[in-house]
Amino acid sequence: xxxxxxxxxxxxxxxxxxxxxxxxxxxxxxxxxxxxxxxxxxxxxxxxxxxxxxxxxxxxxxxxxxxxxxxxxxxxxxxxxxxxxxxxxxxxxxxxxxxxxxxxxxxxxxxxxxxxxxxxxxxxxxxxxxxxxxxxxxxxxxxxxxxxxxxxxxxxxxxxxxxxxxxxxxxxxxxxxxxxxxxxxxxxxxxxxxxxxxxxxxxxxxxxxxxxxxxxxxxxxxxxxxxxxxxxxxxxxxxxxxxxxxxxxxxxxxxxxxxxxxxxxxxxxxxxxxxxxxxxxxxxxxxxxxxxxxxxxxxxxxxxx
Amino acid sequence: xxxxxxxxxxxxxxxxxxxxxxxxxxxxxxxxxxxxxxxxxxxxxxxxxxxxxxxxxxxxxxxxxxxxxxxxxxxxxxxxxxxxxxxxxxxxxxxxxxxxxxxxxxxxxxxxxxxxxxxxxx
Numbered sequence: 045x046x047x048x049x050x051x052x053x054x055x056x057x058x059x060x061x062x063x064x065x066x067x068x069x070x071x072x073x074x075x076x077x078x079x080x081x082x083x084x085x086x087x088x089x090x091x092x093x094x095x096x097x098x099x100x101x102x103x104x105x106x107x108x109x110x111x112x113x114x115x116x117x118x119x120x121x122x123x124x125x126x127x128x129x130x131x132x133x134x135x136x137x138x139x140x141x142x143x144x145x146x147x148x149x150x151x152x153x154x155x156x157x158x159x160x161x162x163x164x165x166x167x168x169x170x171x172x173x174x175x176x177x178x179x180x181x182x183x184x185x186x187x188x189x190x191x192x193x194x195x196x197x198x199x200x201x202x203x204x205x206x207x208x209x210x211x212x213x214x215x216x217x218x219x220x221x222x223x224x225x226x227x228x229x230x231x232x233x234x235x236x237x238x239x240x241x242x243x244x245x246x247x248x249x250x251x252x253x254x255x256x257x258x259x260x261x262x263x264x265x266x267x268x269x270x271x272x273x274x275x276x277x278x279x280x281x282x283x284x285x286x287x288x289x290x291x292x293x294x295x296x297x298x299x300x301x302x303x304x305x306x307x308x309x310x311x312x313x314x315x316x317x318x319x320x321x322x323x324x325x326x327x328x329x330x331x332x333x334x335x336x337x338x339x340x341x342x343x344x345x346x347x348x349x
Numbered sequence: 350x351x352x353x354x355x356x357x358x359x360x361x362x363x364x365x366x367x368x369x370x371x372x373x374x375x376x377x378x379x380x381x382x383x384x385x386x387x388x389x390x391x392x393x394x395x396x397x398x399x400x401x402x403x404x405x406x407x408x409x410x411x412x413x414x415x416x417x418x419x420x421x422x423x424x425x426x427x428x429x430x431x432x433x434x435x436x437x438x439x440x441x442x443x444x445x446x447x448x449x450x451x452x453x454x455x456x457x458x459x460x461x462x463x464x465x466x467x468x469x470x471x
Contacts, residue, residue, distance in 0.1 A: 147458050181455035215455040216418060216429075253422035254449045256461070313449075313464075 092202040095334040097126055097133045097168075098243075100280030101300030103178065104162070105144035105155035111303045111316045114324070119162060121347050122301050122330055127167045133332065134201065136168050139280040139298060140176030140212060140245030142192075149183060156191040172199075176245045176281065177212040185213035196223055198230050204335055205234060209244040211259040217246060218261045228268050239338030242269065242277040247297065249290050252308040257282055266290055276340050282308070283316075284327065285344060296342060299329040324349050381405045381439070386419065388412040388430050388452065391459030393419075399468045402445050410436040418454035421467060427453065442469040 102119050112118060126136065143155040156179070163171065173192035180188045185195045195210035207230065211219050219227075234240070242248070248262040259265075269275050275293045283300035284307065303316040304327025320326055325347040332343040386408050387394045400406050410419050410430045419438065420427035428436045442448070451464040 145458050145460075177455050182457065212455075215416070216453065217455070253420070254451065256451060256453060258422075314461075 093334065093336050094134045094202050095332050096201075097129070097136045097330060097332055098139060098278055098298050099126070099136065099301060099330045100139040100298040101141040101176065101283050101302060102138065102159070103141055103144045103300070103302035104159040105146065105151070106302050107144075110319065112319060115302065118301055118325065118328060118347060119159075120165070121325075122328075123163065123165050125345065125348060126330070127165070129332070132168050134168075135170035135172060136166060137172040137243055137278075138163075138174065139243055139278065140174045141178040141280060141300075142173070142176065142188075143179050144302075145178035145182065147182065149187065152179075152183070152187050153190070156187055160191055172206075172208065172243070174208050174243055174245055174280075175210060175212050177215075177217065180210075180213045181215045181217075184215075185210065188213075196226065202335070204239045204241055204338055207240065207242045209242060209248075209265065211244055211246045211248075211262070217256075217259055219259065219265055220261070224261070224264050224268070227265060231268055231272070234272065236272055237274065238272060239274045239335070240269065240272050240276070241335075241340065242275065244277065244279045246281045247279055247286075247288075247295060248277055249288060249295060251282065251286065251288070255308065255314045257308060266293065269293060274338055278333065298331055299327060299344070299346075301328055301330065301347065304328060381407050383407045383409060385409045385411065388417045388419070388463075389414045390457045391452075391463040393450070393452075393463065393465045396465035397468065398465070399470060400440070400442060402442060402469050402471055405439055405441040408438040408440065410438065415456050416454055417452050417456050417463075419450060420453040421448055421450035423448040424450075424467065429454065440467070442467070445469045445471055 107115050142159050146152050175188045175195050195213050196208055198207045211217055246259045251257040277295040279297050282297050283305040286297040288295040329346040334341045412430045412432050417430040424440055426438050428438050430436055447466050447468045449466050
């Protein structure tokens, strides 16, 4: 059964669910909507409204109480909040770093197994997974694939074409020629007005290369996406919201669920933002993304104490 | 006798001219300092390098560990560091400041802390 959601109702419900930090009016989305309106062009095919939830950078297995005293319970709190959403999202996506990296291959699999057991509590069972470098870089995605499936794929949902890109299985964080060829072939089937959402872990632009916040060959993927008029990228990796435009392509990073990181290049050395006992879980959260005629709207939700 | 003396003078002049050219050539070739940078999980040694603005410096990057990377994006240089090989990077920075470098090939659980800095002074 399809659920059609009134946007204002949705935001109201989200507000009741956990406190709307941010809803609509994003530069990228506004620009996209205005451009679509200006040219009288809508994203093709995406006539039904729906929403999905993005969670990111859960880093299961991390255990430093100075950084997050609730390292063993933050993820479960977020899942409970997701389960409380009404109406429920159509699907849920995890955009990488599901687990904290380890040099021990057996421990890596143990953490993935534990993560899978924990998220079994999610009522919504349509779950999409992406890997982060913590999950995949040390074994080129082998363990991740055993537990969560392919590291790159595409699917269609209510008229929106979703593309999951892997920029972490290569230890040098390249997308790579093979996957770029696959992306080109995947896009070749689409109308230029098709609404496209790209899901990935690392930024597809040079956000802060000296902090390793970049993908070396991202420009090649962007070149392939650029002819399409309705493209939005959702990613993780940087443990905070960030919004950026590459031409008409909008990029939106999500908060993490283990520790926040400082704004790009705002401090000499990248390090987790210290836990604030007066404001526990500050900087940790997830987001809802509503697709209204193919135009996405973001609502950020903080983890509640 | 006089001819021999003239010949000696000519040879001395020739030799001194040659030495002069050689000296000029010697001073014209800038001496490039070489710094060996050793990478191992999860540190660079040295992690701090100081250089004068406009000076050329050759970084010799080595590791006995796993594949690593050396990336100083603000100076526009990067290289893989392959076990058992010496990778050379020349830098000639034209701006002063402190510029970070990092390992950009995910090499293990401490990878994200594997970085250093190049300080360029006047």
